[in-house]
Amino acid sequence: MIEVNRQGEVWVFAEQSEGVLNEVSLELLGKGRELADKLSVELASVLGGSDVGGLADELVAYGADKVYVADDKLLAEYQSKSYEKMLCELIGRHKPQIVLYGATVIGRDLAPRVASAMKAGLTADCTDLQIGDYEIGRGKEVHKDLLLQIRPAFGGNIIATIVNYDRWPQMATVREGVMALPGRNGKAKGQVISEKVKISVEDLSLEILERHREQKKVNLKSSRVIVAGGAGVGSKDNFRLIWDLANCLGGAPGASRAAVDLGYIDHDHQVGQTGTTVRPALYIAVGISGAIQHCAGMSESAKIVAINDDPEAPIFGVAHYGIVGDMNEVVPRLIKAIKSKA
Amino acid sequence: MPYDCVVLVKQVPDTSLVTGNAMNDDGTVNRAALPAIFNPEDLNALELALEIRDEYGGRVTVITMGLPKACDILRDSLYRGADRAILVTDRRCAASDTLATSYILSCAVKKLGKYDIVLCGRQAIDGDTAQVGPQAAEKLGLAQITYVEELVELGKGSITVRRSIGSGWEKVKGKLPVLLTVMDTANEPRPAGARRMMQFKKAKSVAEFGKEGATEEQLAELKAKGLLIEQWDLDDLEADLQWCGRDGSPTKVHRIQSVVLTASGHKKVEPTEEGIRGMVHELIEDHTIG
Numbered sequence: 001m002i003e004v005n006r007q008g009e010v011w012v013f014a015e016q017s018e019g020v021l022n023e024v025s026l027e028l029l030g031k032g033r034e035l036a037d038k039l040s041v042e043l044a045s046v047l048g049g050s051d052v053g054g055l056a057d058e059l060v061a062y063g064a065d066k067v068y069v070a071d072d073k074l075l076a077e078y079q080s081k082s083y084e085k086m087l088c089e090l091i092g093r094h095k096p097q098i099v100l101y102g103a104t105v106i107g108r109d110l111a112p113r114v115a116s117a118m119k120a121g122l123t124a125d126c127t128d129l130q131i132g133d134y135e136i137g138r139g140k141e142v143h144k145d146l147l148l149q150i151r152p153a154f155g156g157n158i159i160a161t162i163v164n165y166d167r168w169p170q171m172a173t174v175r176e177g178v179m180a181l182p183g184r185n186g187k188a189k190g191q192v193i194s195e196k197v198k199i200s201v202e203d204l205s206l207e208i209l210e211r212h213r214e215q216k217k218v219n220l221k222s223s224r225v226i227v228a229g230g231a232g233v234g235s236k237d238n239f240r241l242i243w244d245l246a247n248c249l250g251g252a253p254g255a256s257r258a259a260v261d262l263g264y265i266d267h268d269h270q271v272g273q274t275g276t277t278v279r280p281a282l283y284i285a286v287g288i289s290g291a292i293q294h295c296a297g298m299s300e301s302a303k304i305v306a307i308n309d310d311p312e313a314p315i316f317g318v319a320h321y322g323i324v325g326d327m328n329e330v331v332p333r334l335i336k337a338i339k340s341k342a
Numbered sequence: 343m344p345y346d347c348v349v350l351v352k353q354v355p356d357t358s359l360v361t362g363n364a365m366n367d368d369g370t371v372n373r374a375a376l377p378a379i380f381n382p383e384d385l386n387a388l389e390l391a392l393e394i395r396d397e398y399g400g401r402v403t404v405i406t407m408g409l410p411k412a413c414d415i416l417r418d419s420l421y422r423g424a425d426r427a428i429l430v431t432d433r434r435c436a437a438s439d440t441l442a443t444s445y446i447l448s449c450a451v452k453k454l455g456k457y458d459i460v461l462c463g464r465q466a467i468d469g470d471t472a473q474v475g476p477q478a479a480e481k482l483g484l485a486q487i488t489y490v491e492e493l494v495e496l497g498k499g500s501i502t503v504r505r506s507i508g509s510g511w512e513k514v515k516g517k518l519p520v521l522l523t524v525m526d527t528a529n530e531p532r533p534a535g536a537r538r539m540m541q542f543k544k545a546k547s548v549a550e551f552g553k554e555g556a557t558e559e560q561l562a563e564l565k566a567k568g569l570l571i572e573q574w575d576l577d578d579l580e581a582d583l584q585w586c587g588r589d590g591s592p593t594k595v596h597r598i599q600s601v602v603l604t605a606s607g608h609k610k611v612e613p614t615e616e617g618i619r620g621m622v623h624e625l626i627e628d629h630t631i632g
């Protein structure tokens with residue numbers, strides 16, 4: 001753990017594999033910029049790897065004032081122990097006040113190890129981050145300008161704001177797509193600082209024997225139209241209607257977690273706090289109740305149509321158009337109406 | 343060669359059944375209002391441990407930190423084939439975040455002394471944090487392999503597994519001892535065995551006797567039958583209290599808001615052909631669809 005340090009920078013862990021930056025790191029730079037400006041401190045990114053210096057400019061173009069580059073052959077492949085050591089050493093050296101990670105397979109493997117080694121706090125899957133104050137005992141003790149780590153909790157009945165006021169850095173993970181990708185400015189200026197870290201072969205405890213990458217089957221994030229089905233669709237067969245509606249709109253099929261858990265469609269299609277966050281021009285929610293974890297991933301869509309047979313379903317609260325009815329009747333009518341207009 | 347496996351298991355509220363107000367006013371979970379279940383992926387972790395024991399020999403020990411009621415999942419583990427079950431329970435564990443939880447669990451694993459493989463579920467469904475496994479690995483000074491989907495090979499002091507990397511997989515080899523976090527896709531957990539159920543139905547921990555406690559005879563009887571679920575508190579673990587419970591938890595809940603989705607005044611569309619045609623017309627007019 002490090003002492004509370006008000007001048008500390010805001011950091012974003014730059015995740016790269018095979019020389020390509022993960023987009024979530026760039027999205028975090030957008031949010032990081034906002035937090036750093038609010039605190040009047042600098043925004044920095046930490047980049048580890050071997051021969052990755054070239055990526056530093058990209059991080060600057062997306063808003064980093066500084067990039068700490070730990071270039072080392074031993075960091076060529078991500079491994080929990082070696083990367084944990086790198087981050088802990090750099091955090092100890094520069095004492096940032098905030099460190100953000102993408103909630104990716106790597107981020108979720110690494111961040112808890114760093115938190116444990118630093119004896120610092122970590123909040124997973126935040127849906128928003130802000131700067132604000134924390135009062136204990138009606139103003140007896142006030143902690144100013146903390147990172148407010150906001151996430152839905154517990155079955156979705158509540159939104160919790162988590163703070164970490166005494167053992168820093170304040171750390172959080174954020175899913176891909178939750179923060180908007182900032183614009184790229186190729187002319188931005190930033191400092192690239194080369195860092196030496198003490199890592200030895202013993203820190204590489206695993207041997208990667210084989211790796212097989214699959215193309216992501218869907219790219220929900222870039223779809224203009226998403227038709228999402230929930231548990232209310234009723235069966236995998238019936239989910240065909242969701243695909244049909246998506247196809248006739250040139251869109252992609254999405255799903256609630258309940259639909260994924262029921263095996264109607266695979267996890268790549270899940271929208272929400274623990275799935276993908278999307279902002280399409282049109283989002284059609286079919287047989288989805290509208291739990292907060294789902295809404296966290298779609299409420300910023302430009303137009304939302306909700307189809308649900310329960311007029312009290314919370315999904316209607318975020319919708320622009322609400323159709324109360326059985327999806328088995330409504331969806332075919334909708335397909336027909338769209339086809340006849342086209 | 344036999345292996346000693348330790349499985350960390352958690353009792354969780356069944357969040358798929360959350361309805362109404364499951365929260366207390368102070369922001370803590372009203373656990374009493376929800377059915378408590380065996381965290382699903384912890385069953386996959388247990389199954390993997392049992393498969394290892396069945397093939398290579400050794401022992402499977404399950405540990406949980408929780409209220410006395412969490413003995414339900416310890417008994418369930420015994421029914422499914424675990425050799426030893428330990429309840430870590432102590433008032434001073436209350437309000438532990440993932441960091442404090444992993445510290446307490448790591449003390450319990452250390453107290454066991456010898457172990458080759460520590461297994462966790464990938465994540466618990468109540469918070470979905472997936473933090474406790476990696477944090478426990480760090481505290482135990484172990485290498486970790488997260489998102490494990492298949493055991494490929496075990497032998498000569500090392501383990502090879504296939505793990506998910508989101509879109510794709512990789513095969514990795516690590517030296518023992520190691521900590522694994524196991525995915526639901528790894529296996530199909532075996533059901534409780536009928537004979538073992540008869541055998542362990544009456545297994546009980548001291549804490550389950552309530553305020554009055556157990557008499558010496560009751561304890562002696564349980565012990566003689568091998569039905570006394572071991573119970574450790576923080577003193578037994580020689581845990582440093584500054585890292586436990588609320589004091590040991592850097593993250594604090596600042597504010598809890600119940601979710602009120604603001605009724606934004608959506609447009610009601612009749613589920614009829616005309617109603618739907620009207621809506622499609624408007625969406626075309628404003629260029630939402632082309």
Ligand SMILES: Cc1cc2nc3c(=O)[nH]c(=O)nc-3n(C[C@H](O)[C@H](O)[C@H](O)COP(=O)(O)OP(=O)(O)OC[C@H]3O[C@@H](n4cnc5c(N)ncnc54)[C@H](O)[C@@H]3O)c2cc1C
Nearest residue numbers: 230231232256257258272273274275287288289294309327
């Ligand atoms: C930590 C955590 C993270 C989570 N992350 C996510 C996430 O990322 N994404 C996500 O989606 N969920 C997530 N959830 C789960 C979330 O809380 C809900 O359980 C889930 O979104 C519910 O899915 P659903 O709306 O499809 O199912 P249900 O809540 O069962 O709703 C089904 C709806 O269908 C309607 N219906 C039934 N039949 C018909 C019919 N014939 N025609 C029309 N309507 C019909 C019903 O009225 C009902 O409103 C998470 C939960 C937790 C605890």
Ligand SMILES: Nc1ncnc2c1ncn2[C@@H]1O[C@H](COP(=O)(O)O)[C@@H](O)[C@H]1O
Nearest residue numbers: 350351407462463465466471472473474
């Ligand atoms: N109180 C606990 N007792 C035992 N194991 C736990 C406990 N909390 C978490 N775990 C283990 O850590 C895993 C991840 O939990 P979480 O970080 O809460 O998602 C679980 O699947 C369990 O294997």
